[in-house]
Every structure is written in C-alpha cells, then in structure tokens.
Amino acid sequence: MLRSLSLRRSLHSLRPHHRHLIVLSSSSTVPRAGLDPIRPFCTEAAAPAASTTSSSSSEVRKYMGYTALVLFCGAATYYSFPFPENAKHKKAQLFRYAPLPEDLHTVSNWSGTHEVQTRVFHQPESLAQLEEVVREANAKRARIRPVGSGLSPNGIGLSRAGMVNLALMDRVLEVDKERKTVRVEAGIRVQQLVDGIKEHGLTLQNFASIREQQIGGIVQVGAHGTGARLPPIDEQVTSMKLVTPAKGTIEVSKEKDPELFYLARCGLGALGVVAEVTLQCVDRQELVEHTSVSTMQEIKKNHKKLLSENKHVKYLYIPYTDTVVVVTCNPVSKWKGPPKFKPKYTVDEALQHVRQLYQQKYRPEVKSSNNDEPDINELSFTELRDKLLALDPLNKDHVIKVNQAEAEFWKKSEGYREGWSDEILGFDCGGQQWVSETCFPAGTLSKPSMKDLEYIEELKRLIEKEDIPAPAPIEQRWTACSKSPMSPASSPAKDDIFSWVGIIMYLPTSDARQRKEITEEFFHYRRLTQEQLWDRYSAYEHWAKIEVPKDNEELVALQARLRKRFPVDAYNKARRELDPNKILCNNKLEKLFPPSESS
Ligand SMILES: Cc1cc2nc3c(=O)[nH]c(=O)nc-3n(C[C@H](O)[C@H](O)[C@H](O)COP(=O)(O)OP(=O)(O)OC[C@H]3O[C@@H](n4cnc5c(N)ncnc54)[C@H](O)[C@@H]3O)c2cc1C
Numbered sequence: 212m213l214r215s216l217s218l219r220r221s222l223h224s225l226r227p228h229h230r231h232l233i234v235l236s237s238s239s240t241v242p243r244a245g246l247d248p249i250r251p252f253c254t255e256a257a258a259p260a261a262s263t264t265s266s267s268s269s270e271v272r273k274y275m276g277y278t279a280l281v282l283f284c285g286a287a288t289y290y291s292f293p294f295p296e297n298a299k300h301k302k303a304q305l306f307r308y309a310p311l312p313e314d315l316h317t318v319s320n321w322s323g324t325h326e327v328q329t330r331v332f333h334q335p336e337s338l339a340q341l342e343e344v345v346r347e348a349n350a351k352r353a354r355i356r357p358v359g360s361g362l363s364p365n366g367i368g369l370s371r372a373g374m375v376n377l378a379l380m381d382r383v384l385e386v387d388k389e390r391k392t393v394r395v396e397a398g399i400r401v402q403q404l405v406d407g408i409k410e411h412g413l414t415l416q417n418f419a420s421i422r423e424q425q426i427g428g429i430v431q432v433g434a435h436g437t438g439a440r441l442p443p444i445d446e447q448v449t450s451m452k453l454v455t456p457a458k459g460t461i462e463v464s465k466e467k468d469p470e471l472f473y474l475a476r477c478g479l480g481a482l483g484v485v486a487e488v489t490l491q492c493v494d495r496q497e498l499v500e501h502t503s504v505s506t507m508q509e510i511k512k513n514h515k516k517l518l519s520e521n522k523h524v525k526y527l528y529i530p531y532t533d534t535v536v537v538v539t540c541n542p543v544s545k546w547k548g549p550p551k552f553k554p555k556y557t558v559d560e561a562l563q564h565v566r567q568l569y570q571q572k573y574r575p576e577v578k579s580s581n582n583d584e585p586d587i588n589e590l591s592f593t594e595l596r597d598k599l600l601a602l603d604p605l606n607k608d609h610v611i612k613v614n615q616a617e618a619e620f621w622k623k624s625e626g627y628r629e630g631w632s633d634e635i636l637g638f639d640c641g642g643q644q645w646v647s648e649t650c651f652p653a654g655t656l657s658k659p660s661m662k663d664l665e666y667i668e669e670l671k672r673l674i675e676k677e678d679i680p681a682p683a684p685i686e687q688r689w690t691a692c693s694k695s696p697m698s699p700a701s702s703p704a705k706d707d708i709f710s711w712v713g714i715i716m717y718l719p720t721s722d723a724r725q726r727k728e729i730t731e732e733f734f735h736y737r738r739l740t741q742e743q744l745w746d747r748y749s750a751y752e753h754w755a756k757i758e759v760p761k762d763n764e765e766l767v768a769l770q771a772r773l774r775k776r777f778p779v780d781a782y783n784k785a786r787r788e789l790d791p792n793k794i795l796c797n798n799k800l801e802k803l804f805p806p807s808e809s810s
C-alpha cells in the first residue's frame with residue numbers, strides 16, 4: 212500500500228506535456244541543481260583516520276589532503292567567480308549532492324518553489340485501502356496530508372511528515388446521462404475525466420488553464436475558469452464521500468448535511484480525504500474562441516457588454532503597454548456555424564518580432580559555445596518569452612522590450628479558433644513561475660461595479676511608479692459566486708460576480724542565485740499590491756496561491772484578515788470534530804487557521 216512513488220498512472224503521464232509539471236523524484240535521483248538546499252558535502256577524505264594508521268603515512272595523507280584542498284578551492288573559485296552572466300549555469304554543475312537515504316522522497320510542486328522530503332507517501336488503490344491508511348495513521352497520530360497532482364503554486368498539499376495521494380484511485384464510477392452527473396474517484400485527473408465521459412456527450416461546465424489537476428485537488432481549493440455566469444468548480448459538486456479520521460467514511464451532500472457539505476467542498480484537504488465526488492456536468496459543446504487586441508479605453512466602453520454577452524471572457528494586460536488581449540469563447544452558432552475567417556498573419560509572422568529580439572539579445576559567442584541550444588524556429592511563443600526573460604529577468608527595460616514584443620505577437624495572432632470546450636478553454640501559462648492571484652467582488656452582471664477595471668488601472672500605475680520588472684500577462688478573469696463559505700468567491704447574494712486577477716514573475720532559470728533574486732523581487736511586487744489594493748478592494752488570495760508570511764506580525768495580520776472573510780471558527784470546529792489529531796493538516800494550514808482563544 213505504501214508505494215515508493217511508483218505513481219504509475221496519473222503522474223507519469225504528465226511528464227510529456229510539461230517538463231516540470233510535477234517533480235516527484237525518488238531519493239536515488241540527484242535533486243535539481245539550484246533548487247534544493249545544499250546538503251552536507253561528503254567525501255571519503257572527511258572520514259576520521261583509523262587509529263591503527265602509522266604517523267608517517269598519516270603525515271603524507273595530511274599533505275596530500277592539503278594539496279587536494281588547495282586545488283579544489285582554486286577550481287571552485289575559478290568556476291564560481293567572477294560568475295559572468297552567460298556562464299551562471301556552469302556553477303551548479305561542479306557540485307554533487309550527497310544521495311538521500313533510500314526511503315526519503317523529494318516531492319516538489321510544479322514551479323519548484325515548494326518542496327518537501329518525506330518518508331511517508333501512501334498510494335491506496337481502493338476505498339478500503341484508503342480507509343485502512345486513515346485508520347492506522349489516526350491511531351498512530353501520524354500525519355497524512357492529502358495531495359493531488361501537487362500543482363498548487365503554494366504547495367498547499369505538501370507535508371514533510373507524510374502524505375496520501377489518490378493517483379491510483381482514478382476511475383469513473385457512474386454516469387447518469389439523464390441527470391448529467393458523474394461519480395468519480397477523487398484521484399482522477401480533469402483530462403482523464405473529460406475523456407472518460409465524452410462518449411456520453413457530457414463534459415465539465417468550466418475549466419482552469421490546465422487539466423492535470425486531480426478532481427480532489429481542483430475542488431478542494433475552489434479553483435476556477437472564466438465566465439461571469441459560471442461559478443468556480445466546487446459549485447459543480449453535488450455530493451462527496453469523505454474518509455475522515457474521527458467519523459470514518461461519510462457521504463456529504465446538500466440534502467444530508469448542508470452545513471458540512473458546503474464547508475467541505477472547499478475544505479483545503481483538512482476535513483477528510485475526498486475519496487469520491489459526484490459532479491454536475493453539462494452537454495459537450497463546441498466553442499469558438501476569439502482573440503482580439505484592445506486598449507483600456509476601449510475596454511471601459513465595452514466591459515459590461517463583454518462580460519454579459521460572452522460565455523467565457525478574459526483579459527490579458529501587458530504591463531508598460533496599453534495592450535489588452537481579449538479572449539472570448541462562445542458556443543458555435545447552430546444557424547451560422549463557425550465564423551469564416553482567414554488569419555492575416557501566419558504563426559511564423561506572428562512570432563517574427565519575438566524571434567528577432569531574441570537573436571539581437573542572445574550574444575553570438577554564447578550561441579556558438581552552447582550546442583544544446585534548440586532551434587528558435589522550433590520554440591513556441593511562451594518558450595521564447597522564457598528564453599528572452601532569462602537573459603535579464605529583473606532588468607525593467609529588458610522586460611519592457613519583451614512585453615512590447617509580446618504585444619506585437621498578440622496583435623498578429625488575432626483571430627478565431629474552434630474546438631470542444633475541454634480542448635479550447637486551456638491556456639499555455641508558460642514555464643515555472645511565481646504567481647499571486649486575488650479574488651474580489653465586481654458587482655453583478657446587470658450592474659457591474661467597474662471595480663475590476665479600477666483595480667487593474669491602479670495596479671498598472673503601481674508597476675510603473677515602482678519600476679517593477681513585471682512581465683506579461685496580468686490575467687483577469689470572472690466567475691459567478693460559490694455557496695461554499697471557504698471559497699474566495701463565496702456570497703449569499705446569488706447574482707454577485709467576482710473578478711480574479713493574477714500577477715506573475717517567471718523563473719526561467721535553474722540558477723539558485725538568480726531564482727532567489729527573482730523570488731525576492733516577486734515578493735516585493737506582491738507586497739506592494741497587497742498594501743495598495745487588497746483591503747480597498749476586499750481582495751483575497753486564491754487558496755492554491757496564498758503564501759504564509761515568515762514575519763510573525765504579518766502572519767497575525769493575515770490570520771485576522773482571513774477571519775473577516777471566512778468562517779474560520781466553523782472551519783476549525785469541523786476540523787476538530789473530523790480530524791481531532793490533525794493528521795490531515797500541514798504547517799501552512801496550522802498557520803493560516805490557528806484555533807481562536809475561546810476554542
Ligand atoms: C500551470 C498552472 C495553471 C493553473 N491554472 C489555474 C486556473 O486557471 N485556475 C485555478 O483556479 N487554478 C489554477 N491553477 C492552480 C490549480 O488548479 C490548483 O492548485 C489545484 O488545486 C491543483 O490540483 P492538484 O490536484 O495538483 O492539487 P494539489 O496541489 O496537490 O492540492 C491542492 C489541495 O487539495 C487538497 N487535496 C488534493 N487531493 C485531495 C483529496 N483527495 N482529498 C482531500 N483533499 C485533497 C490538498 O490537501 C490541497 O489542500 C494552476 C496551476 C498551475 C501549475
């Protein structure tokens with residue numbers, strides 16, 4: 212039952228699509244250079260000399276040791292400094308990490324920004340096995356935090372003390388064509404689920420940018436797609452089977468226990484291991500995606516119409532430019548069919564500007580010394596952007612040039628695309644990254660507050676005033692509200708709509724020093740948005756993206772802030788009842804939701 216990360220089905224199949232989609236490396240592999248804290252550097256020379264060794268041979272060995280040390284230090288200094296821009300990648304290659312013990316596994320999130328090493332990683336294959344895992348762990352008070360595909364940018368599913376993962380519980384259990392519902396094991400990935408139900412003419416109502424999440428994971432954080440009439444994904448859940456430490460396996464639904472059901476839908480993995488989920492589906496539908504380029508002035512005029520007349524709509528803002536990319540998706544008209552459209556530019560023409568910039572910036576001497584460099588004509592736009600940013604990620608002027616090239620790319624990419632909703636609603640988010648995404652009220656569809664656009668205008672001004680090397684895009688999406696009280700989009704008023712705004716900084720490098728610098732700059736950027744915007748717009752971070760501050764005062768302020776928006780006492784009470792030994796919890800959750808003094 213306890214598998215040494217065989218991760219047979221779900222996880223392995225992720226790799227071909229995303230190089231770093233999930234790094235669940237076993238202990239025998241060398242950790243990625245630059246991402247792991249450096250482990251003690253062990254050499255045989257460091258072992259204590261045996262007591263039987265003669266003094267002369269130990270003298271000889273001592274001098275040999277000194278000589279080796281001098282040579283080693285010389286080599287290390289030579290390769291490490293002065294550390295020219297184009298040779299940073301060399302540094303980490305010199306060193307080898309000591310291998311981890313056999314039974315220690317490194318588990319890391321998609322962006323390599325959060326990582327734990329653990330000895331406990333359960334992968335049950337059936338409900339009975341899962342129940343056994345939970346029972347045993349509870350008896351031993353051993354932690355088993357539920358983790359899905361491990362995609363959450365803040366690693367909210369990770370725990371060093373131990374995890375349970377349902378990758379091997381990934382079946383479609385029942386399809387009710389009449390009610391348009393599907394019951395699945397919670398370890399099934401979104402893509403697997405939609406592939407499994409398409410023969411019944413069904414699909415999910417909406418999608419996030421990627422489809423590699425497990426259903427348990429995507430629901431538990433209240434993830435979302437876009438469309439002001441469409442709620443976040445937890446709202447599609449009609450019942451769940453929870454395996455709880457204190458109360459065994461329970462079925463929760465609106466009919467059986469509405470309070471617990473709504474709380475547990477977006478329960479952040481702390482109210483039970485979700486074993487099965489029943490989801491309300493919709494008829495499978497073909498959509499037409501329309502990409503166009505606009506300006507803030509135009510958007511302001513058309514915003515209400517854009518929100519209400521499109522099933523799905525999102526805006527991508529490009530910092531330091533006036534470009535707003537508008538992407539809408541709507542059902543193909545039954546009468547007219549898909550629009551007849553011939554693109555003005557080919558893909559090569561759209562990419563030309565970005566490729567040229569890369570060729571100008573990328574110095575020929577680097578090119579000739581690096582045979583591994585891929586042909587730039589083979590790279591997608593997001594791969595090119597990553598490569599360009601990697602050249603000087605924190606230089607504002609450089610980032611502005613990349614952003615301008617991106618604006619040019621989108622202008623030449625205007626047009627239409629047609630496909631099934633599960634194929635077309637995704638988005639290529641680029642490479643490893645830091646993100647912060649907030650959710651705030653934006654009025655109703657009939658009366659939008661326009662706060663969503665004000666937020667963006669302020670954010671763009673802030674970026675420019677503070678000289679933040681902010682790359683593109685700032686992504687803005689909308690959802691209807693959710694009845695799950697822990698959802699950032701929760702509201703008792705059913706007409707309320709919410710806007711979700713994501714800021715980003717890419718990590719296009721494996722160099723530890725550069726990643727650290729980008730991380731610091733990103734947290735500066737995020738802090739400025741927090742100080743200037745969050746309270747004024749009642750904005751709260753996405754649960755998969757909220758970071759826990761290291762500073763105690765900031766943590767206390769965050770805890771108080773969360774209490775204002777979410778029913779923290781009710782959530783903690785349910786946790787105490789269902790998981791009194793906190794075996795499903797991790798440090799992040801403990802910090803976000805400490806028990807109140809009265810409890
Ligand atoms: C490239 C990229 C694009 C993304 N795009 C979007 C987007 O468009 N919209 C959006 O909202 N989010 C987006 N996300 C975030 C992502 O959807 C969420 O982080 C989601 O939770 C990931 O699912 P997972 O299976 O990896 O869950 P994990 O990250 O492994 O876990 C998430 C939470 O679910 C809990 N959990 C997992 N499985 C279970 C279970 N069986 N029982 C109980 N609890 C469980 C964990 O404890 C944890 O609290 C994106 C992330 C990436 C990396």
